[in-house]
Amino acid sequence: MAKINLIKVKGNSFYCDGVFSIGVYIKDRMAVLIDSGISKDVAKEVDKTLVQANAQLTAIINTHCHGDHSGGNAFFQQKYPQVKIFATEAEKPFIEDPLMAPVCFCGGAAAFEQLKKCKPIAPQQPSKVTDIISPYQDQKICIGNEFFEIINLPGHTRGMIAIKTPDNVLYCGDAIFGEETFNKYPILYYTFIDETLNSFKKLRSLVPSVDAALIYHGGMISDLVMLIDEHEKRILETKNMIFAMLSETALSIEEITAKIMQLKKIPDDLISYMLTKVPMQAYVAELEREGLVEVKVTEGVNRAHVKDKSSSHVTHHPKPIVF
Numbered sequence: 001m002a003k004i005n006l007i008k009v010k011g012n013s014f015y016c017d018g019v020f021s022i023g024v025y026i027k028d029r030m031a032v033l034i035d036s037g038i039s040k041d042v043a044k045e046v047d048k049t050l051v052q053a054n055a056q057l058t059a060i061i062n063t064h065c066h067g068d069h070s071g072g073n074a075f076f077q078q079k080y081p082q083v084k085i086f087a088t089e090a091e092k093p094f095i096e097d098p099l100m101a102p103v104c105f106c107g108g109a110a111a112f113e114q115l116k117k118c119k120p121i122a123p124q125q126p127s128k129v130t131d132i133i134s135p136y137q138d139q140k141i142c143i144g145n146e147f148f149e150i151i152n153l154p155g156h157t158r159g160m161i162a163i164k165t166p167d168n169v170l171y172c173g174d175a176i177f178g179e180e181t182f183n184k185y186p187i188l189y190y191t192f193i194d195e196t197l198n199s200f201k202k203l204r205s206l207v208p209s210v211d212a213a214l215i216y217h218g219g220m221i222s223d224l225v226m227l228i229d230e231h232e233k234r235i236l237e238t239k240n241m242i243f244a245m246l247s248e249t250a251l252s253i254e255e256i257t258a259k260i261m262q263l264k265k266i267p268d269d270l271i272s273y274m275l276t277k278v279p280m281q282a283y284v285a286e287l288e289r290e291g292l293v294e295v296k297v298t299e300g301v302n303r304a305h306v307k308d309k310s311s312s313h314v315t316h317h318p319k320p321i322v323f
């Protein structure tokens with residue numbers, strides 16, 4: 001495991017170099033982590049780095065539940081039993097119970113082994129959320145004598161948050177992804193489409209007032225607005241593509257997933273399948289919420305179909321962005 005270095009952003013705000021940009025805030029020997037890495041091994045390296053910096057871990061704020069963000073919690077909680085772990089109410093059950101996410105992926109029933117072992121999906125060990133961020137609204141939390149701003153950005157998950165440190169540095173979690181991730185995954189992992197688009201608007205409005213912005217998969221971002229625009233465009237394209245497919249014929253979520261995977265050349269493995277299928281569910285549910293499609297079970301298959309066949313394109317969508 002490669003050594004992890006701290007990179008200074010501004011004042012007391014840092015991030016870890018490497019695959020994941022774990023946020024670190026150090027003030028008067030007190031350290032606060034924004035997310036904890038994907039595994040015990042990563043957490044151990046982060047811990048070494050904190051020890052070298054002569055800092056004591058006081059708290060972890062989880063932006064959301066995914067295993068690449070909360071996978072280090074258990075190591076830190078075992079080593080430092082007093083450490084506070086902050087998360088929102090919606091994310092808490094998934095952080096505390098590693099089976100929750102794989103079971104959700106499998107429709108609430110027994111999960112496939114491969115999903116249970118998938119580190120980015122769920123933490124491999126349980127940890128206890130000691131401090132619930134509730135209600136789910138923008139607020140400040142106090143750790144030591146320092147105030148951190150919690151900014152709600154639902155969409156990637158139901159209860160995701162961004163965190164603004166007292167240095168006015170914004171850690172965006174997975175609200176958006178870096179160029180590499182953006183280009184690698186034709187279907188971006190968003191599970192609530194309307195909320196995602198609203199979160200993009202909110203994030204865009206925050207950009208002028210922050211001194212620096214970081215994303216977990218991509219590090220420090222200089223042109224966040226451009227990246228948000230690209231994400232928005234991709235989401236609207238995907239939504240339109242699904243609507244166009246449904247305008248041709250009624251399709252089940254599985255059938256849409258199969259078409260998209262073939263069209264976008266997404267590899268045929270269970271994880272890639274699930275990371276495509278779950279967003280497809282989100283898009284169809286959004287189209288249904290907007291009254292554009294409805295779902296109907298016929299001969300044992302639940303398919304979505306366009307409500308009014310006379311409308312051949314999506315007219316209810318927010319206006320496309322002009323680039």
Ligand SMILES: [Zn+2]
Nearest residue numbers: 064066156174
């Ligand atoms: Zn995530």
